[in-house]
Amino acid sequence: MRKPLLNLLLPAAAGVAFLGCWQGVHLSLSEDSRFLLPSPGAVGQAMLDHRATLLRATLNTAEGALAGFGLAVVVSTVISILLALSPWVRRAFYPYLMALQMTPLPVLAPICVIWVGAGLKSVALLTFVISFFPLVVNTTQGLISTDRNLVELFQLYGARPWQKLLLLRAPAALPYFFTGLRIAATIAPIGAVVADMNAGTSAGDGGGLGFQAVIFASQARYAALFATAATTCLLGFALNAVVLLVSWLCLRHWHDSYERTDR
Amino acid sequence: MAALNPVELRDVAKSYGDGPPVLTGVNLAARPGDLVALIGPSGCGKSTLLRLVAGLNPVSAGRLTVNGRTPGEAADELAFVFQEATLLPWLTVAQNVEVPLRLRGVPAEERAEARRKVLELVRLTDRAQAYPRQLSGGQKMRVSLARALIVSPKIILLDEPFGALDEMTREHLNEELLGIRQATGWTAFFVTHSVAEAVFLSNRIVVMAANPGRVHAEIAVPLPYPRTPETRVSRAYLDLVAQVSRVLRSVEDSAGPFAP
DSSP states (O other): OHHHHHHHHHHHHHHHHHHHHHHHHHHHSOGGGGGGSOOHHHHHHHHHHTHHHHHHHHHHHHHHHHHHHHHHHHHHHHHHHHHHHOHHHHHHHHHHHHHHHHSOHHHHHHHHHHHHOSSHHHHHHHHHHHHHHHHHHHHHHHHTOOOHHHHHHHHHTTOOHHHIIIIIIHHHHHHHHHHHHHHHHHHHHHHHHHHHHHHOOSSTTOOOHHHHHHHHHHTTOHHHHHHHHHHHHHHHHHHHHHHHHHHHHHHTTTOTTSOOSOO | OOOOOSEEEEEEEEEOTTSOEEEEEEEEEEOTTOEEEEEOSTTSSHHHHHHHHHTSSOOSEEEEEETTBOTTTTGGGEEEEOSSOOOOTTSOHHHHHHHHHHHTTOOHHHHHHHHHHHHHHTTOGGGTTOOGGGSOHHHHHHHHHHHHHTTOOSEEEEESTTTTSOHHHHHHHHHHHHHHHHHHOOEEEEEOSOHHHHHHHOSEEEEEETTTBEEEEEEEOOOOSSOOGGGGGSHHHHHHHHHHHHHHHHHHHHTOTTOO
């Protein structure tokens, strides 16, 4: 029972130390340059003061991020299955998948705006683009890394191609898929925020966190800007927590990355 | 008409692509109920021979029949036990054992019935809901064996199944294997590196030579079944172990000290 307690206490202590250092640096600055690093208290206060705005922006960003992320999971899974079919297919299409990842979001953003208009749709589309690559690379790798003996076992018992995929290759690829999912869940909110900075709009129900950050910066409300950054961070943590939970539920019984519960 | 030999090889040769022959001129027949041990130096093609019989690889030349048919046609009469347990780690013991039947579309109730029987045979009924990583090496191999038995095979091919286990576990499993065979009566090919294991299990030992892989000698093992721990200390058993060891050494010496 001591270990779970320690697991909570250690990050908590590190967090307190971090806030202490932050406050220390803030105080060490001269009065007229303290705006460069608002105190943790001021940032907390800004979070409270702007809670309605930040909540609305968070929900908007979350909506775009989740839509793009979800779409990336579905599309990358389908593409991975196709890529896993043969090394020739992989050789033909890999460079183009990489090209997608090589193009920076701020360059893609205006293109997306031309295609689907500014706002949520663009944010979702750009989040899709940035989440897609780690998912497709990991899932494909998982699908082609099935233990050869297991493949032969299935062959021996006359497995059909769909049985090989559903009962063997897919479950064997799950740990790889979740690795991709964890990377994607980390960068999806970042992608959504950057997309929002470049393709966000105040039209309709207003922009997301990226758009809000641009506004706070232009208004020189630095504590609010830091509060926006912290909120973005929380959103990323939330998405990661969900992915970790699903991963744990799927792999805890059998994968070596989770401790044995009995023997 | 004489009864069909379960497995028959006539002038069988195997090579991969343009490579040198892995097996050449293999003539071998297993009679019903035979337990044939294949033994020989590394690279003599004993595992390849087993894979040919299983239909995992095609023969390059010659004729290979399983109950008069090609290995592919006779797939439902064959079972294969790999060197490693080769279990699906995400499935429980019960689910793993049922895999062959599931792939053949056998209904769940029938599968469960068959699974209960084979798990009882390998004495793992109480571990049915465990995951492979919760099992010891010996238990994993018994699950693998149960999975082979569930298809009620007429011929079982075992590729060094107990090679990775400690001596005690291996001896226990050998005795269990013979006990199960007593009850079910299949024909088996058994690849092993251990002379003692070959003598204890089989009624015929095929000693193979390498470069290229071929049958060097065949030695009959006239020890009566059932064989027990007492068999291991009997004069006849020890003499046979010595005899097979001598033949094996002569094969290894003739291949030269640096042969693979």
